[in-house]
Amino acid sequence: MLNEWDHQFIEKAFEEAKNSFNTGGLPIGAALANSNKLISTGHNQRVQAGDPIAHGEMDCLRKAGRQKTYRDMTLYTSLSPCMMCAGTIVQFKIPRVVINDTQNFGGNEKFLREHGVEIVDVAHPASIELMARFISENPSLWNEDIME
Amino acid sequence: MLNEWDHQFIEKAFEEAKNSFNTGGLPIGAALANSNKLISTGHNQRVQAGDPIAHGEMDCLRKAGRQKTYRDMTLYTSLSPCMMCAGTIVQFKIPRVVINDTQNFGGNEKFLREHGVEIVDVAHPASIELMARFISENPSLWNEDIME
Numbered sequence: 001m002l003n004e005w006d007h008q009f010i011e012k013a014f015e016e017a018k019n020s021f022n023t024g025g026l027p028i029g030a031a032l033a034n035s036n037k038l039i040s041t042g043h044n045q046r047v048q049a050g051d052p053i054a055h056g057e058m059d060c061l062r063k064a065g066r067q068k069t070y071r072d073m074t075l076y077t078s079l080s081p082c083m084m085c086a087g088t089i090v091q092f093k094i095p096r097v098v099i100n101d102t103q104n105f106g107g108n109e110k111f112l113r114e115h116g117v118e119i120v121d122v123a124h125p126a127s128i129e130l131m132a133r134f135i136s137e138n139p140s141l142w143n144e145d146i147m148e
Numbered sequence: 149m150l151n152e153w154d155h156q157f158i159e160k161a162f163e164e165a166k167n168s169f170n171t172g173g174l175p176i177g178a179a180l181a182n183s184n185k186l187i188s189t190g191h192n193q194r195v196q197a198g199d200p201i202a203h204g205e206m207d208c209l210r211k212a213g214r215q216k217t218y219r220d221m222t223l224y225t226s227l228s229p230c231m232m233c234a235g236t237i238v239q240f241k242i243p244r245v246v247i248n249d250t251q252n253f254g255g256n257e258k259f260l261r262e263h264g265v266e267i268v269d270v271a272h273p274a275s276i277e278l279m280a281r282f283i284s285e286n287p288s289l290w291n292e293d294i295m296e
Contacts, residue, residue, distance in 0.1 A: 046214065053210045062201050066194065087235020093295050147241050
């Protein structure tokens with residue numbers, strides 16, 4: 001399921017999550033790549049920029065700028081996409097999403113698959129551990145980010 | 149279906165659409181209000197900021213900043229929400245969306261209703277006319293914005 005360059009982009013998404021954690025933000029990062037070419041990376045900006053729509057995936061897609069098509073691209077994310085990000089993946093017609101962590105948050109994989117998106121759940125131990133630690137230490141910030 | 153202050157916020161969304169049109173962008177605007185209190189307005193920023201995630205609704209929600217809850221709010225939009233914006237409305241638990249134009253674009257009203265969102269379709273003639281004109285004059289930009 002994983003190809004030779006997936007591993008480095010999985011780590012890029014996790015690096016963005018760590019960067020966000022280290023600057024006081026929600027530790028969720030993403031990377032966008034066209035085959036073996038990295039297009040952009042990004043992380044959650046709720047705390048850093050006060051921006052509620054800048055989840056990791058959204059910040060990454062914003063930084064990729066205007067693209068004519070995403071049909072050959074893969075989106076890597078350190079945490080399973082929320083409904084905003086899942087809707088965006090479908091709207092942008094991104095065909096493949098590699099997810100590091102579906103344990104601390106999840107549920108939209110079915111919606112994505114029903115819309116033809118290939119989902120790869122890699123169960124990345126360090127991503128899962130970092131997110132679990134953040135949720136445990138910052139429950140109110142986490143609940144604000146997912147609107148609970 | 150429309151209350152006494154809906155009419156002014158419908159016009160705010162349309163004003164944002166006109167502002168975007170007048171600066172060379174996609175003429176799609178939005179407003180967010182808590183009952184009779186305006187929270188924010190915004191418009192599509194694909195052309196102006198090179199930002200593919202900044203549809204009118206998203207730009208408006210970004211400008212509203214961090215909110216603890218949207219449960220008493222209404223989102224007004226000059227054009228029916230795409231799947232990105234519809235997913236965001238569900239994720240943010242916005243209970244009510246007032247739409248000026250479902251004729252030039254639409255289809256996600258069913259998804260929104262299935263997730264408990266009240267949809268009011270006001271069929272605002274000036275919004276419909278402006279959007280139809282833009283699509284006719286700028287088909288490639290419009291197709292890029294909806295990833296067709």
